[in-house]
Amino acid sequence: MRRSTEPPRERGDPATGARHRRGTSAADRAAAPFSEQALAGEGLSTEDRHGVFVGLGSTYRVLGRYEESLATLRRGLGEFPDDAALRTFLAMALYNVGEAHEATGTLLKVLAATSADDGVRRYRRAVEYYADHLDDAERVLLTPCQHWLTFTS
Structure with a gap:
């Protein structure tokens, strides 16, 4: 992946500057306070x-x-509650703190809501259900046909 060699648009634009400097831990550490400052202030567009x-x-x-x-990420979800990108990064952070169950459920919900894949779309209701009931697979004894009928009808 090729990095942009362009500097940030303006020194006083912490959101833009932080985005252009991403890539190394040192740069990330240096950019974090600017990003916090940008979130605390006013003037950022919704997209930024x-x-x-x-x-x-x-x-x-x-x-x-x-x-x-x-x-x-949770603060971001407070402002952008259905955002798939925020939810995806939240799932990664949840995994990192040992919350694999919640991380998997979060990713399954994102997948069910955003996938264009015909197979995922066909079983969307089942994926949504199991996102919150991952452990139910051991308790539910349905034949594949019964399972399919339950979630596709």
Whole structure:
């Protein structure tokens, strides 16, 4: 992947500057305070604000600052509740703190909501159900036909 060699548009634009400097841990560490400052202030467009939440949440995760990642991504979801990108990065951070069950459920919900794959779409209701009931697979004894009828009708 080729990195842009262009500098940030303006030194006073922390959201844009932070995005252009991503890629190394040192740069990520340096960009995080600018991103926090951008979120605390006013003047970001909705698109930029969303991008800062995703970028900062991801940055914290890459740096091993998982709790800050979770807090940032959840804060972003407070403003963008159905956003698939935020939910996907949240799932990765959840995995990193040992919450594999919640991480998997989150990813399954994103998959069910966003997939264009015919097979996933056909079983969307089952995927949505099991996103919240992952352990039910051991308790539910249905034949494949009964299972298919349950979630496709």
